[in-house]
Amino acid sequence: MAQEFEQTHKRPPYPMPPPLSFPETGLSAAATLDGVRERLSQDPYAVERNFGVSYVGPPHPITQQAAELAAGTFFTEWARDMNPGTHRLEKEAVRMMASLLGHPEAVGFITSGGTESNLSALRLARNLARKDSPEVIMPESAHYSFRVAAELMGLRLHEVPLDGAFRPRMDQVETLINERTIALVCSAPDGSLGQLDPVSEFAALAAQHGLYLHVDAAFGGFFLPFMRDLGYDVPPFDFSLPGVSSIMTDGHKLGLLPVATGFFLIRDEAMLQAIPTETTVIHNITATKPGDHAAAAWAVMQRLGRAGYRESARRILEVVDTIVAGIEGIEELRLVVKPLIPVVNFTSDVLDVEQVYRELRARGWGSTYGRLYDMPRIRFSIHPHRDLDHAHQLVAALADSVAAVRKRS
């Protein structure tokens, strides 16, 4: 099992501040805001220097204006008649994503993000299959939200190991399929290394065995279609493959949408019959969601259009190329894989990678450090608002950090 951010097998105590009494009386607004400011000042990185999490930084500016218009609105499945306008914003945003991802008739939901979308997918697959002792098969590189889903729903999860090129061993997928299998899962691409699974092979197996296939396109949904527009050779990964039952993507990764905005899309409305709406009117996992997220999603898609997202993708890929060239120019560093999407991983065969991470941190640059597939590595997640200037500054800080570690070694 990939323990992505696990650095030791012994869990440290869960970090909590000392006990804090519930205030007896209220503070002034100024004192309250000072308290908020003081705590926020402890966040170590300026937004533009944080390459460490799969989303940082401001969404597209239109989101703020749309959110102001939608302030106080909400959407929830069971009370959609109460807010038909907000509901329409949500469903039109879903339909636009469905068109982008190869099937305009797909139905679905805005979710709170990738985890909720993945939980929703396995719930739907389980309800559709109605099998005893249900089993799911996925590459070990799939996101850990599927492990949460398995834990919550009592599913047996088979994790297919990766080969030397970090691709799932497809021969093993087929041998693991049995009469208890309810779903296959794959990533387009995975969040750690950014590797695109062979979705068409998964789709062919799903079609052949009559299985549900869910594609986790958390990163890819808002990116791969635009890469394709730019002339990159992107294999099919979406509803254009008949074996794909559902697909999800996150607006808050590369879609310029606010945290937490995900999309869960289902090929055929009839599949929703598997959700018991008489007694459980929540088709996904959480119920009431902020209307400003639906408004923001709708607004950014309308404001940017395909052309705007394509331009955003072109700029990010330029930034990625600059960072990759910078890493390749530092003798002690080695890329783990050639990046497809704006996720860059590198390691070193001669230096302590953790020390490089710490030096970068000391210079105010955020990244992710951890052991992945038994290899220490640093990961940069590069976001749409980065520019070439950031890229050059990051590379310079990285070269400096490596030089500092080299000197001590």
Ligand SMILES: Cc1ncc(COP(=O)(O)O)c(C=O)c1O
């Ligand atoms: C491939 C993939 N799927 C799902 C998720 C979960 O998304 P969220 O953090 O929005 O729940 C992530 C998060 O990084 C991811 O990389």
